[in-house]
Amino acid sequence: MSLPSDETRKRLTELARPVCTRIAETRRRERTRRALSSLGPWFLFMPLLRWGLVFLGFDTGPLWLWFLLTPTVPVGLLFAARWLGESRQASEREALALLDDRFGLADRLTAAAEFLGRSRRTGYMEAAIADASHTIAKVAAEELPLDSRPLRFGGRNFVLLALGFAFLLVPTYTLRLSSRPAPKGASPTTAVAEGEPGRATPLLPKPSGAKPDEAPSRPAMTPPVAGESEGAAKEGVPPDDEEAAPRRSNSSSGRSSQTRSSGGRSASQGEASRQSQPSKSGERPKLSGRKKDPRPAKPEERPRSERRDEKESGSTSGRGSGRGSAKSPTSSPWASKDQVTSRDELEEDEDEEVEDDLDESKARGGVQPHLRSRKPPVNRDLQIGFGSGRPNPMANGRGGAGPPKKQRGVAQLVLGVHFPDHISGKPNPGMSKITQDRIEPQAEKAAHVSATERTSRSAPVGTVAHPRLMPRMQFLVAKFFLSRFPSKPSE
Amino acid sequence: MEATGADVARKDAELFRSVHGRVKSEVQRFIVGQESVIDATLTGLFAGGHILLEGVPGLGKTMLVRSIGEAVHLDFSRIQFTPDMMPADIQGTNVLVETEGGGHELQFQQGPLVAHLILADEINRATPRTQSALLEAMQEHQISVGNRTITLEEPYCVMATQNPVEQEGTYPLPEAQLDRFLMKVVVGYPELGDYGAIVDRTTGNEEPEIRRVSSGEEIIKLRQVVRGVPVPDRAKNYAIHLVVATQPGSEFAPKTVNDHVALGASPRGVQGLMLAGKVKALLAGRFAVAVDDVKAVAHDVLRHRVLINFHGQADGVTADDILDSVLQHVAIPS
Structure with a gap:
């Protein structure tokens, strides 16, 4: 028999209350444990703070106070963390979720608690609440296991606390050394050197490049500026060489920068010459590490500027790619390949273009039609009038190469391989590529061979090549035959 | 009573x-x-x-x-399904039949999808063309052929x-x-x-x-x-977090998802988790969906909704691996 809703709600609240307390306690312990594990470095905080204050020249007060503060501050933090853990109480929902998880109730309690809070409940919700009411008694009888791991201060914390105390002592000792009064008329260096000969080196570092007898005489002449001496010490250069050192460094840096800039300049020169510098042929820088230029010597015969002029003027001179004449079918590269006029162009076609096309065909790797032997693409312009009522002389109703056929379900669709854009009249976008010549099939002349019957060989084969045997094998073979056919003793 | x-x-x-x-x-x-x-x-x-x-x-x-x-x-x-199958083969099409008077008329002959x-x-x-003929049937439970639905x-x-x-x-x-x-x-x-x-x-x-x-x-x-079957907020939020975690760059996505997933599950994934979870809850004798029900059906419901990217494919990562890491990574909301 299931309990009424109010009773179920009350029992759920009662069930959750001690769990909330336990969750809070567990959280507090967990927070304390985490704080303890990260407490160690805080033991060094106060000693390091004192160090900082001492080196900045502040009065740090009595040492016993710092000894007191060194462990007190971290422990205070620990208590603060514990207090924060206490301040955040677990909700009833969290407690029920924990019970569901611990006892494998498949969210029966949380679902019931949620459905009890709803004003409109369906039959399934009522059934779920009733279902949960049966489990409440079962769960109430069980004891929720609590995290019973002990809290440990940890050896690491002890070590760091001891280290903190040691740190407190170090600046005191060093200060005592540095505050010892120097004898009158002697420089601090000499005082230290006289007082504690063994300690002279760490207190005043000698410049590495300086001679030992030069060092004491230096402060007596001119007291060096702090920045200078520091710079000198850093660079390991004696103060006398200070003028030379920057010069050297400047020159070296200058050299490196020069090298860099010269490199850059050469690169830029190369770039410029590659583009369109109509300079003398002797001044041309060599382009190393680049593919062979397809037009190395031709510009002498025919300057590039001339060709550029031609291009700009709209004349394609049979080379195609005229910008303003794309609409005309005759101006396409298909047509222009046949319109060879000048001798220069003919030569270029035969030499450069073929080379260029061969390279491109290698790069493309695909089979392309031989464009040179193609006729210009026909115009598919089917308009009735050509301008003022005249028929279009170019229109013959047939089209050139169509767009690439749409394919479905091929690998490209899945893998996203790039499909080239289509430009009407060209097999590929951009310049037409010739990758393979079309070869007309030709009949080959060969002697007629009539079929004859093959019989067994009647003549000797002749010398048959055989591999040379190793001496051991030779001996074995000879032994075999000798044993098989023993030689008769000569009579 | x-x-x-x-x-x-x-x-x-x-x-x-x-x-x-x-x-x-x-x-x-x-x-x-x-x-x-x-x-x-x-x-x-x-x-x-x-x-x-x-x-x-x-x-x-x-x-x-x-x-x-x-x-x-x-x-x-x-x-x-065969590669040469057309949408009309499964949806149905108009065929020319002979009438009693000797005439002819177009008559709709329904395909095997009507069952x-x-x-x-x-x-x-089958080709995507034919596969896509199933889309309407599966989602809207209807077939449109010509002007006939x-x-x-x-x-x-x-x-x-x-x-x-x-x-x-x-x-x-x-x-x-x-x-x-x-x-x-x-x-x-x-x-x-x-x-x-x-x-x-x-x-x-x-x-x-x-x-x-x-x-x-x-x-x-x-x-x-x-x-x-009702769904408590805990199970609902968990299902939502799971689905969001399969989407690269999302708040709950683990590193594996960000590295290896191109496309995560859609809201249909949450719907699927809820519906399948409800069946699980009923079979387990409960009247509300639990987080465990969502977990139990997560692989079957989300596996085909996670699209592995090229890096993942190269590393041999499967959708089930991704879902394992998602299930491990996403915390159960309290």
């Missing part, structure tokens, strides 16, 4: 478990082992979704669907099979199509102990007969029962 809402719910849940058990036992007379596959398939049927069965040939995928069709006594239709339980065998062998009768369920190994001559299902399947069930090899029973049942003279233990009306009613 008048029955309360809770009593009705209990009775419905009991009926659900009873029908599910009957259908399952009938199917198990024919299919040896593969209990998880049978459970998942029936979950899809009762949740009102479509199922994609993936497995190598010879594991009884087709047989499983056929036996379910016979057990629940639904109008069953089997379509063997209750559709077995789309080797669905990835045919509403498909409930319960309507498409159970498709595909072979993951033979990929030549196949067309992978598009994402839109995959997303319409409630679950993708991976059919594995039978257990060692099941082989003997398989041999006995399939190579002898006696062929097991499947009885009709349910009906279409009952399935429709049980689908309503499933939809009536």
